[in-house]
Amino acid sequence: MKLLWTSQHIKVTVHIDGKVSKMDVLEAIKTRRSIRKYQDREVPEELIDKILDAAMCGPSAVDERPWHFIVVRNREMLEKIPEVHPYGAMVKDAPVAIIVCCDSSLEKIPGFWVQDCSIASQNILLAAHSLGLGAVWTGVYPLEDRVEGIRRLFSIPEHVIPFSVIPLGYPAENPGTRDLFDPDRIHLEKW
Template sequence: MEVLEAIKTRRSIRKYQERDVPDELLQRVLEAGMCGPSAVDQRPWHFLVVRDKEMLRKIPKVHPYGAMVKDAPVAIIVCCDTRLERFPGFWVQDCSIASQNILLAAHSLGLGAVWTGVYPLEDRVEGIRKLFGIPDHVIPFSVIPIGYPAEDPGKRDLFDPDRIHHEKW
C-alpha cells in the first residue's frame, strides 16, 4: 500500500476475526515501530508482544477503554525505558511515532489495529505495569491490539483547510 493511501485510509479497528496474525507480519509491524525518528536517536522504546488469551482478557480490567483487546489475537504494548532517555520528556513523542508507525504498518498489511492510550494516566500505567511485571524504570505508553478486521468503519476525509495558516496566524 502506498504511504499516503495508508495514512488517509487507516481507521481504528476494534473488532477482529478469530484468526491468528502470522509471526512474519507481526515482525514487519514491529520493525516499522522501530523505524520512527526519535530525539537525538535515543530510541527509548521497548515492545511487549502479548498473544496469551488469558492475559489479553485481563487488560480491560486495568484499562477502561481496552474492551476490544480481549478479542484481538495479539497486542503490542509500547513502552519507554527511562534508562535510555537522554533528553527527558521527549520519549512521549518518540513512543507516539512508534505507535503510529505500528498502526500504519498493520493497516498496510491488511490488519486492523487501534491505539489505546495508557500514559499519562497513572492508574492505567500502574495497572498495565503490574499485570505484565513491567519494571519501574519502564513506562507503558500505549496498548495496540492487532488482528484481521471484522469491521469496516468506512472512509473519512479529515482534511480541514480552516486549520492551515500561512506565515502568520
C-alpha cells in the same frame, strides 16, 4: 505462507499466499481507521516482526530509541487488560496486542520519549493497515491508574513506562474512510 515486503518509492507491496496488495503510503495514512473488531484468526509471527520493524524505523530525539515492545498473544493476559484499562474492551477479542513502552534509563533528553513512542505507535498502526490488519491505539500514559495497572499486569519494571496498548488482528469490521482535511486548521506564515 510466504511473505515478501518490498518498498519502491512510496509503494508497499505485500505478497501473501500468492495475493498481491499494493498500498501507497499516503493511501495508508488516509484510509487507516481504528479497528476494534477482529476475526478469530491468528496473526503470523512474520507480520508482527514486520510491524515491529516499522515501529523501530521511526525517528527519535537524538536517536535515543527509548522504546520497548511487549507482544501479548496469551488469551488470559489479553482478557485481563480491560480490567486495568477502561477503554480496552476490544483487546480481549484481539489475537495479539503490542504494548509500547519507554525505558526511561535510555532517555538522553527528558520528556521527548512521548514523541518517540507516539511515532512508534503510529508506525505500528500504519504498518498493520498496510499488511491487511486492523488495529487501534489505546492510550495508557499519562493516566497513572492505567500506567500502574499495565505495569502490574505485565511485571514492567519501574524505570519502564507503558505508553500505549495496540490490539491488532484481521479486521471484522470496515468503518469506511473519512476525509479529515480541514483547511480552517491551516495558518500560513503566522496564526
